[in-house]
Amino acid sequence: MTTTDPAELADRVADGDLRIHELEEEADHETAAEARRLLVERETDADLEAVADYTFSAEQANNTAIENMIGATQVPMGVAGPVPVDGGAAEGDYYLPLATTEGALVASINRGLSTIRSVGGATARVTKNGMTRAPVFRVDGVAAASETIEWVADNVDRLREAAESTTSHGELIDVEPYVVGDSVYLRFAYDTKDAMGMNMATIATGEACELVEAETPASLVALSGNLCSDKKPAAINAVEGRGRSVTADVLIPGDVVEDRLHTTPEAIAEANTRKNLTGSAKAGSLGFNAHAANVVAAAFLATGQDEAQVVEGANAITTMDARPNEDGTSDLYASVSLASLEVGTVGGGTKLPTQAEALEILGLRGGGDPAGSNADALAEVIAVGALAGELSLLAALSSRHLASAHEDLGR
Ligand SMILES: CC(C)(COP(=O)([O-])OP(=O)([O-])OC[C@H]1O[C@@H](n2cnc3c(N)ncnc32)[C@H](O)[C@@H]1OP(=O)([O-])[O-])[C@@H](O)C(=O)NCCC(=O)NCCSC(=O)C[C@@](C)(O)CC(=O)[O-]
Ligand SMILES: NC(=O)C1=CN([C@@H]2O[C@H](COP(=O)(O)OP(=O)(O)OC[C@H]3O[C@@H](n4cnc5c(N)ncnc54)[C@H](OP(=O)(O)O)[C@@H]3O)[C@@H](O)[C@H]2O)C=CC1
Structure with a gap:
């Protein structure tokens, strides 16, 4: 019954x-x-x-989105901005929706964005785009490995045809081979347009692998061989990029730094060098930044991105330089470069109602025209948010306000 x-x-x-x-x-x-x-x-x-x-x-x-569902967890959502963004795809003023439980974080990003707004906005560009999937194959030895990668080099068009037969949006950009003894790794990179693209790239690569197995001595061991590299800290993503590689920058006059951030370009530059560059190098960190993860994670939660990919999204280098100007004072040149920001405005969690509304705040819900432009714009706005976070936190550290800010707002 x-x-x-x-x-x-x-x-x-x-x-x-x-x-x-x-x-x-x-x-x-x-x-x-x-x-x-x-x-x-x-x-x-x-x-x-x-x-x-x-x-x-x-x-x-x-x-x-879920199995064994029992309900939902709720994370407060705030908004920072608006901020003018001069991007390759982003254009105009944006509010950035952020979901977090860390008090003082949205205030900090808001302070950074209001500082950027007061100087007319920031510039941002996606400089590289490619979602990767890297299967690992077994071969008998080096000769067979060499035969396999030669076949791949000669047959990229056939691999493209196979991969693209599974998707109407995805395009195979490149297949990069790596050999380790009797293992062959093929790092497939795709333009996944407005999708983050991990399902799309995985399905397409699965189809391409069947061709590799049919035509070469290689036998597929795992569709993901960790050179992709998804959801793990990895130098390959820092160097080669994954998803969108995106950079944002701004030039802030010294008097604005003093007015709005209560410090000087020189003090921020020194804090950045000793903390984000030297300190990170000494720590063996992959993140040469202060807290890009804070902005990436909060934006990811708000807009329905895959939260585990904050690992790659936080792979960022921050630069801060005091640039002498014609008045004999200094301006602050600030930049942040996120090597592997994996974002989408269609697919995955972006379809859920609060996440879709957050994308509406940005005006970036769904597919862009041309396809890919909405995800490019989202990457650029998040990069500007990360830049704002870096500016505000480095300023708080330089002016010794970090502890008091978190006493006031964060507990
Ligand atoms: C807290 C502030 C912003 C005060 O900063 P302030 O300059 O004293 O604030 P203010 O009252 O003069 O306001 C300046 C602007 O800040 C914003 N602002 C100010 N208050 C609010 C608020 N309540 N809600 C929303 N926005 C706020 C707002 O934009 C405002 O401008 P306006 O729009 O009014 O022209 C500053 O002290 C600050 O940013 N501190 C740094 C805090 C921070 O960045 N925390 C990050 C998390 S730390 C962490 O997770 C990582 C870490 C630290 O471990 C990583 C590492 O190792 O480095
Ligand atoms: N499979 C895996 O190994 C992994 C999966 N994930 C999960 O994958 C999901 C994200 O995968 P993803 O492929 O992005 O999303 P989906 O699997 O939700 O697929 C999105 C689909 O949307 C269609 N589409 C419609 N309009 C557009 C457009 N403008 N641009 C691009 N695609 C469009 C495409 O269909 P078509 O292809 O037919 O053109 C695309 O494949 C997340 O849920 C994530 O958590 C995360 C990590 C690993």
Whole structure:
């Protein structure tokens, strides 16, 4: 006998009559989530009243974003800006939606953006674009490895045809081979347009791998061989880029630095050199920045990006220089270069309602015209947000305001 009563469904799972992930086969998605909550509440004594309070459709989330759904977590969302961005794709004034639980963070980014706004805005450009997937193949030895990569070099067009047969938007840009003993890695890079593209690139590469296996001595071991490199700190992403490589910069007159950031161009430049460059080098860090991860993570959560890719998104170098000007004083030249920012305005979590609304705040929801321009613009605006965060935090450190700011706003 079947039932759609949540309590009875929870009993059936507790009795071993039904597996916890099979609840949607017995009842609608909301009821299944409620049954799962009841089960977890009973077994853990947790009260899930807040988790049960969500506004999206459980069916939509189940089919694209989550399994074993019990409800939702909520993260406060704020907004920083507006800031004028002169980008390759971004043009005009943008509010940046940010979701975080770190007090003082949005205030800090807002301070950076208001400083940038007071000098007319920042410039940003995507300088490279390619989402990568790098399968690993087994071969007998070096001779077979060499034969495989020679075939790949001679047959990129055939690989492109195979890969692109799986997508109407994705385009294969490049296939870069790497050999380690009897392992061959092929790093496929795609223009995934407005999608972050990890599903798209994975599916396309799977199709290309079948051709490689049919035509070469190589045998596929794993569709992802970690040279991609997804969701792990990796020098290859810092050097070669992944997703969008994007840089933002601004020139701020010294009096504005003093007025709005309570310090000087020289003090910010020194803090950047000793902290972000020398300190990071000594620490063996891949991040030569102060807190790009803060802006990337908050923007990712707000706009439905894959939050684990903050690992690559925070792969950034910040530069700050005091530039002598004609008045005999100094201006501050500030830049941030994010090597591997993986963002999309279609697909993945961008379809969920609050995330889609956050993209609407930016005017970047859905596919761009031309395709890819919305994701380019999103990357540029996030880069300007990261620049603002770097400016404000370095200023707070230079003026010894970090601790007091977090005493006032962050606890
Ligand atoms: C807190 C401030 C901004 C005060 O800074 P202030 O200059 O004293 O503030 P103000 O009242 O003079 O206002 C200046 C501007 O700040 C903004 N602002 C000011 N207050 C607010 C607010 N409540 N809400 C929204 N925006 C706010 C706002 O833009 C305002 O301009 P306006 O728009 O009024 O013309 C400053 O002290 C600051 O930015 N401190 C740094 C805090 C920070 O960056 N924290 C980052 C997180 S730290 C971390 O996670 C990483 C770390 C530190 O471990 C990494 C590392 O190792 O370096
Ligand atoms: N599979 C994996 O290994 C991994 C998956 N992920 C997950 O992958 C998801 C993101 O993958 P992603 O491929 O971006 O998204 P989706 O899988 O949601 O696919 C997005 C699809 O949207 C279509 N599309 C419509 N308009 C556009 C446009 N303007 N530009 C580009 N595509 C458009 C494309 O279809 P078409 O291709 O038919 O043209 C594209 O494939 C996230 O949920 C993420 O968490 C994350 C890491 C690894």
